[in-house]
Amino acid sequence: MVFICILLMVPEFHSSLPAPRGRGAASNPRNRFEHTELVPLAEEYDPNRKVWTQYLRDTSSSIITRNNSPDVGFSAGVNPYRGCEHGCIYCYARPSHEFLGFSSGLEFETKIMVKEDAPRLLDDALASPKWKPVVLAMSGNTDSYQPIERKLKITRRCLEVLLKYRNPVAIVTKNHLVTRDLDLLSELARYHSAAVTISITTLDKKLAREMEPRTATPQSRLDAVPKLAAAKVPVSVNIAPVIPGLNDEEIPAILKAAAQAGATDAAYIPLRLPYSVKDLFVDWLERTYPTKKEKILDRIRTMRGGKLNDPNFGSRMRGEGVWSEQIENLFLLGRKRAGMPEDGPALSTAYFRRPGGQQQYLF
Secondary structure, eight states, X not given: OOOOOOOSOOOOOOOOSOOOTTOSOSSOOOOTTXXXXXXXXXXXXXXXXXXXXXXXXXXXXXOEEEOXXXXXXXXXXEOSEESOTTOOTTOTTGGGGGGGTOOSSHHHHHEEEEOTTHHHHHHHHHHSTTOOOOOEEESSSSOTTSTTHHHHOHHHHHHHHHXXXXXXXXXXXXXXXXXXXXHHHHHHHTTTOEEXXXXXXXXXXXXXXXXXXXXXXXXXXXXXXXXXXXXXXXXXXXXXXXXXXXXXXXXXXXXXXXXXXXXXXEEEEEOOOOTTHHHHHHHHHHHHOTTTHHXXXXXXXXXXXXXXXXXXXXXXXXXXXXXXXXXXXXXXXXXXXXXXXXXXXXXOOTTOOOTTSOOOOOO
């Protein structure tokens, strides 16, 4: 794929322009790997413009990705899509789109790479004698249940493969669409091979629409919890990200609502702002919450060693300082009052099998 860019001007990133309707970012900041960029002239900007989503075929030859981060609870994952139409302004995955030659801004949420071959590639990987079963994470980078999944059903077909081999999977999503696949998830859960985490950042519908414009509403996400629980699929809630000065006060209410809905576990992650996500988030605050902007940014800096981001293992997922401690205490107290245990259900590889052959792994 060849990308052609026209250099008009290369300023420091800034944007006081409104975001297109239904989008999180207002513009495309410069790709950190590119030396040139296309910058539209301000007088040509149409505040009512419609920005369409493009779906592009991803021809990757493998589907399972690996990581050695001590901060996440999985070592292998499957991402059927790259880029995410949900458009969450704070998304830590935005900079990953720059490896494809795109911007982490509007292009991240409007140029979606689709892995049509994901189910076949996954089947090939699990059928290989080299595969040693581990829990696979889905949505480790971008949401496997973003809007186009309703039509393409790539995630569903991947779940069919996982059920065929009884390989455990842990799903994180912001979309009620996950309940479409209750038949597969409940069958996997019989073998301790499925768990779903619903990400709920706020209960405020207005804030969610501004911050996560194309996700399911907070109530719709909560409605998914009892459906999963009724199907005997272990379900938890993740409050991510927690943004000090914006949604941190909602932690107890979210935990209470989640527990009442049937969630048996919960977690939280403070806001992370790697690379250009910092600029996108600051611009979003200026456009949507200008009176809260400095308070929020000051608290983030307090949690991140005086900066807006801390990339270091160990601290990047928890932060440091008084605001970090306050958030942690608020979460722990809220979880206790909601009656949630400290540890959720464990997934198992004990039931992994290769159809047509003997079960080779029993742990």
